[in-house]
Amino acid sequence: MPQNLLIIGATGLIGKYITKEIIKAKSSFGRIAILTSKDTTHNKTSGIYDLKQSGIEVLVGDITKEEDVKSAYHGIDTVISCVGRNVIAQQIPLIQWASETPVTRFFPSEYGTDIEYSLESASEKPHQQKLKVRRYMSTVTNLEWTCLVTGPYSDLYLAEPPLGRLGAGGFNVKEKKSSLLGDGKGRISFTAMADVGRLLVAALQHPAASRNRVLIVNSFTTSPHDILAQFEKQTGTKWDVQYTDLGKLKEIEERAWRNQDPLATGLTLRRIWAEGGTLYENRDNELIGDPPMETLADQVRQAIERS
Numbered sequence: 001m002p003q004n005l006l007i008i009g010a011t012g013l014i015g016k017y018i019t020k021e022i023i024k025a026k027s028s029f030g031r032i033a034i035l036t037s038k039d040t041t042h043n044k045t046s047g048i049y050d051l052k053q054s055g056i057e058v059l060v061g062d063i064t065k066e067e068d069v070k071s072a073y074h075g076i077d078t079v080i081s082c083v084g085r086n087v088i089a090q091q092i093p094l095i096q097w098a099s100e101t102p103v104t105r106f107f108p109s110e111y112g113t114d115i116e117y118s119l120e121s122a123s124e125k126p127h128q129q130k131l132k133v134r135r136y137m138s139t140v141t142n143l144e145w146t147c148l149v150t151g152p153y154s155d156l157y158l159a160e161p162p163l164g165r166l167g168a169g170g171f172n173v174k175e176k177k178s179s180l181l182g183d184g185k186g187r188i189s190f191t192a193m194a195d196v197g198r199l200l201v202a203a204l205q206h207p208a209a210s211r212n213r214v215l216i217v218n219s220f221t222t223s224p225h226d227i228l229a230q231f232e233k234q235t236g237t238k239w240d241v242q243y244t245d246l247g248k249l250k251e252i253e254e255r256a257w258r259n260q261d262p263l264a265t266g267l268t269l270r271r272i273w274a275e276g277g278t279l280y281e282n283r284d285n286e287l288i289g290d291p292p293m294e295t296l297a298d299q300v301r302q303a304i305e306r307s
Contacts, residue, residue, distance in 0.1 A: 003029050003204060006076040008063060008083060008094065010034035010051070011044050014111050014153070014196055015082030021197030022080075023054045028205055033057035035072040063090060066097055073101040078204065081109045085265070088129040092136045099143045105207070108133055110147040111196050113269055114216070117277050124272060125257065126265045146203055147214040151278035152269065154190035154219060154296075158227060158303040167244040168252065168270050169224065171231055173307035176239045178231070180224040181274040182246050188273050189218040189280045192294040202288040209287045216284050219293040230300040246274055 005022065009015040011034075019034065026032055034051065038060055041048050052058055061068030063083075073079070079098055081091055091108050098106050108130075115127040115134065122131065137145050160172040169181045191199070199217045203210040232239055244252075249271050256264035272278070285291070 003077045003207075004031040004075055005029055005033070005078050005080060005204070006059075006072055007032075007034045007080045009081060009109065010056075011036060011040055011047050012082055012084055014109075014193060016047070017193045017197040018080065018082055018200050019051070019056070019197070021194070021201045022204075023051075023056065025201045025205070026055065028201075030077075031057065031075065033059055033072070033076070035059045035061055035063065035069070037062065063087070063094065066093070069094060069097050070101055073098060073103050076101075076103055078105045078107070079103055080107045080200065082111075083109045085126075085129070089132060091133045095133070095137055095140060095143065099140045103143065105144040105146065105211075106137070107146050107148065107200070107203075108137060110134075110214075111150045111191075113152060113272060113278055114149045116214070121277070124268060126268050144211050146210040146212070148196070148200055148203060149214055149216050150191035150196050150199065151189045151218050151280075152191075152273055153193050153196070154294075154299045155193045155302070157188075157190060157273075158299055159306070167242065168249060168267055169244070169274070171227065171303065173231070173235070173304055176235065176237055178224075178228050178239050178241050180228065180241060180243050181249060181270065182224075182243070184225040184228070184241075184243060185223050186274050186276060187221055187223045187279050188276075189221040189278050189283070190299075191217065191219045192299055195219045195291075195293050198291045198293070199285070199288065202285075202291045206288040213284075215288065216280055216282075217288075218280065218283055218285075219299075220296050221279065222296050227296065227300065230296055231304075234297075234300055234304055246271065249274065 010019040059072045115130045160170050170179045253267040256267050
């Protein structure tokens with residue numbers, strides 16, 4: 001029996017990639033719907049129109065209202081949450097309400113950094129809301145779940161973010177400048193945002209292998225030095241390089257939290273990555289069919305094209 005899917009956060013940062021891949025694989029599923037707000041239907045009219053043209057059912061409601069959410073859950077087997085970091089805790093009632101309906105499986109918005117990588121993970125500030133959600137989810141006995149842990153998004157890491165101006169890592173294609181953390185040799189496991197969608201679809205298509213499991217998946221593992229080398233190879237020129245040692249990064253991070261700087265979360269995550277907090281020698285891609293993944297060369301080429 002094909003799964004009937006509901007996507008929450010379908011037009012957001014990672015949700016649009018997940019939704020795009022689900023649409024590509026729609027023949028594998030039954031009904032596909034999204035739950036979105038009235039504001040989104042007004043502010044993202046073109047995107048909503050495209051979803052409808054792709055055969056996606058657009059349900060309008062407030063994810064904080066039980067009546068709206070339970071109405072959207074009607075006839076749904078699997079809920080895929082793609083909500084952003086600012087509303088992660090709202091998933092607790094979403095999970096509770098799902099457990100009170102015929103919904104059988106819930107994918108929480110876990111894409112990104114592993115919140116249980118090590119003992120130190122429990123004290124990291126950006127992880128606290130996800131940890132609450134995961135703890136609550138473990139208490140719900142009549143709802144299956146899957147956490148898709150992807151590590152950082154390579155598309156964003158290879159870009160020139162605001163964080164790069166703080167010496168927190170980044171690659172400026174136009175100016176041929178790079179900012180590397182530590183000695184630049186620390187390896188990090190990344191996932192391209194399009195691959196997050198491909199891996200989510202693969203997990204849906206392998207329900208037994210992904211049931212009640214944290215799946216550790218990624219596109220590739222590399223280091224800042226290797227990323228720089230690929231940029232230099234594809235641009236045909238040497239880049240200027242600066243380094244920020246991890247002690248200095250920690251100082252910048254702590255100051256940002258004291259000053260309630262909105263970049264504080266990003267600084268903490270980059271420090272975690274540089275310390276090896278998303279490095280995996282083994283991954284679970286094979287458990288869900290080992291779908292083809294993008295490579296470092298693919299991601300660097302796309303970063304150059306975007307610049």
